[in-house]
Amino acid sequence: MSTILEKKGKNIGYKPVGQFEETRFEKIHNVIFEDSNEASIRVAEEIADLIRKKQAVGKTCVLGLATGSSPIRVYGELVRMHKEEGLSFSNVVTFNLDEYMPMDKANMQSYYYFMHEHLFNHVDIPAKNVNIPDGKISQEKVVEYCLGYEKKIKDYGGLDFQLLGIGRTGHIGFNEPGSHRNSGTRVITLDHITRVDAAPSFLGIDNVPRKAITMGIATVRSAKRIVLLGWGHNKAEIIKETVEGNITSQVPATYLQEHDNVTFVLDTGAGSELTRNKTPWLVGSCEWTDELTSKAIVWLCGKTGKSILSLTDKDYNDNGMSDLLSLVDSYDLNIKMFNKLQHTITGWPGGKPNADDTSRPERAEPARKRVIIFSPHPDDDVISMGGTFDRLVEQGHDVHVAYQTSGNIAVSDKEALKFAEISNTIVPSEEAQKIIDGILGKEENTFDSLEVRKLKGAIRRGESYAATRYLGLQDANVHFLDLPFYETGTIKKKSLSEADIAIMVDLINEIKPHQIYAAGDLADPHGTHKVCLDAVFEAMKRLKEEPFMKDCWLWLYRGAWHEWDINDIEMAVPMSPSQVLKKRYAIFCHQSQKDGVMFQGDDSREFWMRVEERNRGTAERYKALGLAHYAAMEAFVRYKFD
Numbered sequence: 001m002s003t004i005l006e007k008k009g010k011n012i013g014y015k016p017v018g019q020f021e022e023t024r025f026e027k028i029h030n031v032i033f034e035d036s037n038e039a040s041i042r043v044a045e046e047i048a049d050l051i052r053k054k055q056a057v058g059k060t061c062v063l064g065l066a067t068g069s070s071p072i073r074v075y076g077e078l079v080r081m082h083k084e085e086g087l088s089f090s091n092v093v094t095f096n097l098d099e100y101m102p103m104d105k106a107n108m109q110s111y112y113y114f115m116h117e118h119l120f121n122h123v124d125i126p127a128k129n130v131n132i133p134d135g136k137i138s139q140e141k142v143v144e145y146c147l148g149y150e151k152k153i154k155d156y157g158g159l160d161f162q163l164l165g166i167g168r169t170g171h172i173g174f175n176e177p178g179s180h181r182n183s184g185t186r187v188i189t190l191d192h193i194t195r196v197d198a199a200p201s202f203l204g205i206d207n208v209p210r211k212a213i214t215m216g217i218a219t220v221r222s223a224k225r226i227v228l229l230g231w232g233h234n235k236a237e238i239i240k241e242t243v244e245g246n247i248t249s250q251v252p253a254t255y256l257q258e259h260d261n262v263t264f265v266l267d268t269g270a271g272s273e274l275t276r277n278k279t280p281w282l283v284g285s286c287e288w289t290d291e292l293t294s295k296a297i298v299w300l301c302g303k304t305g306k307s308i309l310s311l312t313d314k315d316y317n318d319n320g321m322s323d324l325l326s327l328v329d330s331y332d333l334n335i336k337m338f339n340k341l342q343h344t345i346t347g348w349p350g351g352k353p354n355a356d357d358t359s360r361p362e363r364a365e366p367a368r369k370r371v372i373i374f375s376p377h378p379d380d381d382v383i384s385m386g387g388t389f390d391r392l393v394e395q396g397h398d399v400h401v402a403y404q405t406s407g408n409i410a411v412s413d414k415e416a417l418k419f420a421e422i423s424n425t426i427v428p429s430e431e432a433q434k435i436i437d438g439i440l441g442k443e444e445n446t447f448d449s450l451e452v453r454k455l456k457g458a459i460r461r462g463e464s465y466a467a468t469r470y471l472g473l474q475d476a477n478v479h480f481l482d483l484p485f486y487e488t489g490t491i492k493k494k495s496l497s498e499a500d501i502a503i504m505v506d507l508i509n510e511i512k513p514h515q516i517y518a519a520g521d522l523a524d525p526h527g528t529h530k531v532c533l534d535a536v537f538e539a540m541k542r543l544k545e546e547p548f549m550k551d552c553w554l555w556l557y558r559g560a561w562h563e564w565d566i567n568d569i570e571m572a573v574p575m576s577p578s579q580v581l582k583k584r585y586a587i588f589c590h591q592s593q594k595d596g597v598m599f600q601g602d603d604s605r606e607f608w609m610r611v612e613e614r615n616r617g618t619a620e621r622y623k624a625l626g627l628a629h630y631a632a633m634e635a636f637v638r639y640k641f642d
């Protein structure tokens with residue numbers, strides 16, 4: 001097992017597989033870090049350690065490498081170690097797991113391009129030591145080529161270390177469901193889910209290749225050491241199946257259970273479905289914090305099909321929660337939980353004036369609050385909190401909306417062309433004609449010109465004004481921040497810079513809000529929401545000494561992609577049927593995002609449908625727990641800085 005991951009990892013609750021009660025459901029050694037950055041650095045350290053050890057005895061270090069979003073930070077850290085600590089790759093030979101087919105090396109979507117951009121161009125690895133399957137190999141030669149790839153690995157003495165990601169199908173490399181445990185390097189047909197996941201970077205599923213060359217399961221398993229990386233909630237289900245389920249060709253990663261030196265390195269999101277994290281009371285004795293108690297009671301209601309106030313001692317005892325009853329009886333537990341949830345419900349998201357606010361989610365004073373709603377894209381405000389937005393305006397608060405990014409890449413060429421042609425019909429201009437020609441003559445896999453991006457951004461601004469006016473907000477309270485990190489014209493964005501933070505700081509400082517709403521919805525496919533939330537955190541941190549900040553509360557919303565767990569919700573804002581409709585019409589104002597958006601994710605429904613279902617679902621869950629039954633509810637969690 002890895003010494004570095006065990007000794008240095010700030011891992012939470014790591015115990016060797018099978019030896020302790022806590023990990024008794026687990027068949028693969030795993031380490032969970034709070035943060036994927038920290039985890040990636042630890043993995044990079046393990047790789048560097050191996051390279052150095054091999055160097056010290058004059059040997060070659062043979063690495064199996066992966067692409068995708070998971071290993072990017074590991075490669076970043078290896079590059080840093082090369083530049084700042086003199087880590088040399090002169091004794092390293094690499095074999096990449098896979099490559100799309102057909103795929104040209106020069107194509108920006110190729111794994112060849114990816115590996116050079118993220119690693120090889122920045123370290124001293126000899127070019128002859130780099131092996132990446134050739135995506136242009138002809139049909140006639142491919143079998144021989146694959147056998148040659150296998151042989152080359154063996155001739156180098158086999159893989160010393162294999163880095164892996166995991167697909168939502170359970171693929172490792174591109175070994176999709178159905179792959180055999182003895183499979184070698186070969187051509188494979190990609191699973192639909194894999195193609196859906198790859199669609200954003202190819203600007204649409206139709207551009208995603210259908211085939212790939214991949215190392216086989218046997219090739220991967222022959223590695224002396226394997227580390228698989230898993231980040232985020234999107235991976236939580238497949239990680240659970242892989243770590244706790246039975247070995248099956250339907251989840252090829254489960255074959256890793258047969259390897260004796262494999263570690264899954266996860267963040268809390270990816271590890272969240274493991275039994276020891278999701279329902280620790282089913283695993284062994286727990287430390288019953290308030291949060292864990294709430295989580296367990298909500299789960300128990302789901303399991304028994306009962307409301308909170310109907311749970312009995314027997315329900316607790318039968319479901320691994322008997323030690324909870326040793327402190328209090330079920331009646332007290334039930335009442336306490338019922339009240340806790342009851343107090344999250346409010347029709348006054350900005351606080352109810354002249355009311356006792358001791359058990360309300362928001363303060364009564366000041367009665368008129370200054371509010372900033374940060375919206376990562378120009379529509380998350382209405383999608384995720386349109387009902388609450390409406391109430392805040394109606395209840396007389398000084399509401400500001402700040403769109404953090406222009407959202408220009410999500411407008412289709414078809415939509416942009418429509419606007420350019422209309423504009424050119426009314427006032428013919430060289431600029432409009434240039435945009436029209438640019439769109440009509442655009443070649444596949446090329447970027448939009450600055451003019452086209454500007455037009456696309458303007459379309460989203462127009463739609464945003466339509467929605468904010470519809471909700472009764474004056475234009476002066478609508479702010480388009482166009483944060484620079486987003487303006488690359490591609491899916492891949494820059495990192496946050498001082499320029500981004502300065503824009504955020506200026507706005508918050510100007511408005512001096514009592515409430516900030518921000519997207520805590522971190523499952524969006526391109527990661528923009530996470531970057532936007534980091535920008536909010538950083539700006540608030542920089543302003544923390546300002547007197548107004550001690551009265552500034554941060555509320556996190558979700559909704560576009562997933563919802564908060566009921567036990568985490570701190571404010572639930574109910575909506576009447578007519579408010580649900582009003583929210584729907586506000587979302588409809590974002591015309592360019594309707595009827596099939598460019599970046600759909602794996603949910604084929606339009607945003608308003610997804611969110612209506614989620615808001616209705618939250619209301620249904622409150623009802624099932626025995627609370628009042630509303631048509632829909634928007635949910636928020638209050639973020640408290642240390």
Ligand code: F6R
Nearest residue numbers: 066067068069070165166167173
């Ligand atoms: C990449 C590869 C794939 C990815 C997997 C996860 O070379 O073989 O198995 O590791 O699809 O992709 P990300 O990391 O983008 O979630």
